Amino acid sequence: MNLPSTPAVPRFAVVGASGFIGLRTVELLSDRTDCAVVPVVRTAASLAVLARQRLDWRIAGLLAPAPLAAALRGCSVCIHAAIGDAAQIVHMAEVAYRACAAGGVRRLVWLSSASVHGQDCAPGTDEASPLHDRHPLVYNNAKVRAERRLARLARDRRVEVVVLRPGVVFGPRSRWIADAAADLAAGRAAWLDGGRGVCNSIYVDNLVEAIRLAATVPAAAGEAFLVGDAETVTWADLLLPIAAHLGRNATVFHEVATAAITPERESRFAALTLTPAYARLTALVPARAKRLAKALAAAWATPPPPPNPWSFRGAPAAKSRLTTELTLLQRCRWKLPHAKASRILGYNPPVPFAEGLRRSLAWVDFAGLGRPPTT
Numbered sequence: 001m002n003l004p005s006t007p008a009v010p011r012f013a014v015v016g017a018s019g020f021i022g023l024r025t026v027e028l029l030s031d032r033t034d035c036a037v038v039p040v041v042r043t044a045a046s047l048a049v050l051a052r053q054r055l056d057w058r059i060a061g062l063l064a065p066a067p068l069a070a071a072l073r074g075c076s077v078c079i080h081a082a083i084g085d086a087a088q089i090v091h092m093a094e095v096a097y098r099a100c101a102a103g104g105v106r107r108l109v110w111l112s113s114a115s116v117h118g119q120d121c122a123p124g125t126d127e128a129s130p131l132h133d134r135h136p137l138v139y140n141n142a143k144v145r146a147e148r149r150l151a152r153l154a155r156d157r158r159v160e161v162v163v164l165r166p167g168v169v170f171g172p173r174s175r176w177i178a179d180a181a182a183d184l185a186a187g188r189a190a191w192l193d194g195g196r197g198v199c200n201s202i203y204v205d206n207l208v209e210a211i212r213l214a215a216t217v218p219a220a221a222g223e224a225f226l227v228g229d230a231e232t233v234t235w236a237d238l239l240l241p242i243a244a245h246l247g248r249n250a251t252v253f254h255e256v257a258t259a260a261i262t263p264e265r266e267s268r269f270a271a272l273t274l275t276p277a278y279a280r281l282t283a284l285v286p287a288r289a290k291r292l293a294k295a296l297a298a299a300w301a302t303p304p305p306p307p308n309p310w311s312f313r314g315a316p317a318a319k320s321r322l323t324t325e326l327t328l329l330q331r332c333r334w335k336l337p338h339a340k341a342s343r344i345l346g347y348n349p350p351v352p353f354a355e356g357l358r359r360s361l362a363w364v365d366f367a368g369l370g371r372p373p374t375t
């Protein structure tokens with residue numbers, strides 16, 4: 001989109017600008033006068049919300065370097081907030097690096113995740129803790145491999161890479177808030193050990209502040225940073241105010257028994273979607289047919305769910321809502337530190353947890369979440 005030229009301020013591209021974090025990053029950075037924001041999305045449909053602002057947005061495929069490099073031209077920083085399946089996450093890291101190098105982008109801010117350390121990380125974990133890719137969740141392993149891929153690529157020093165590892169990013173439009181409200185409304189809210197586990201929360205505006213610092217602080221180049229809220233927060237601290245807001249209390253949470261975790265299986269088909277042959281083939285197929293084929297492939301490739309390892313006291317197993325991810329998260333007993341981010345980036349979370357939650361609950365009302373489901 002062609003807009004009148006603005007005074008010379010650095011241009012920050014936000015790749016995946018239509019997502020929860022990308023959208024908020026665009027909203028907050030576009031209010032500033034010391035940078036200009038260039039949202040990059042993969043399709044015109046992804047502009048539904050962004051198009052309400054006067055922005056120099058671009059549409060580009062995120063899975064091939066050349067179109068992304070063209071979209072990034074003129075930007076000094078690329079903030080990567082897109083996601084895909086496990087194979088795509090790793091591939092996107094390489095594409096982003098190569099596109100930045102080709103497009104003349106100086107710095108890539110890569111949104112990784114605290115889950116590279118596992119959702120239930122060992123006490124004492126920090127950025128210096130060694131990473132491995134044998135986690136039970138394929139997402140975690142993909143995030144580890146993406147970080148490794150970037151570290152390898154960055155050896156040519158064509159682009160500075162800064163990695164951010166946020167934990168549970170919450171706020172208006174977040175799935176953590178929406179899912180909790182939906183579970184409460186449907187009477188299937190659950191927790192482990194009374195919600196005593198540590199929730200490594202970060203309010204989305206605090207993450208955007210960390211992103212801005214990662215984009216601008218020279219000493220951040222080549223570093224990875226854990227980032228979180230100032231407070232140590234439990235899952236009960238997050239979930240009980242949502243319940244109270246919806247007129248419920250602690251008694252509505254089904255206590256689930258902790259159980260062995262079944263590792264997820266990686267899809268054997270995901271990597272196929274990254275091959276040039278697949279790209280050539282799909283370019284010839286109409287979008288509706290593609291959607292249908294993807295749905296059929298997913299149904300075929302998805303193995304039948306394992307027997308549910310958790311059971312509610314007094315509730316049918318079919319209502320179980322603690323996913324493997326949530327079970328691991330709620331087992332966590334360690335508040336991940338952001339001392340390194342404070343020291344090098346000058347990160348100091350501007351929004352207190354309680355205020356972040358207040359704004360999230362205002363959104364719950366606005367979005368009409370928490371109403372009982374209609375059948």
Ligand SMILES: NC(=O)c1ccc[n+]([C@@H]2O[C@H](COP(=O)([O-])OP(=O)(O)OC[C@H]3O[C@@H](n4cnc5c(N)ncnc54)[C@H](OP(=O)(O)O)[C@@H]3O)[C@@H](O)[C@H]2O)c1
Pocket residue numbers: 015016017018019020021022041042043046062080081082083084085088111112113114165166167168169170
């Ligand atoms: N949310 C969290 O709690 C959290 C925590 C830690 C780390 N992170 C990381 O932060 C980043 C952003 O997360 P988010 O919660 O904002 O995700 P999100 O809301 O799901 O947004 C994902 C973005 O990626 C795009 N996208 C999805 N699939 C794609 C594909 N196959 N090819 C190209 N683009 C694709 C989406 O575009 P469309 O709108 O077109 O679908 C959207 O712009 C991710 O890397 C995630 O791993 C998130």
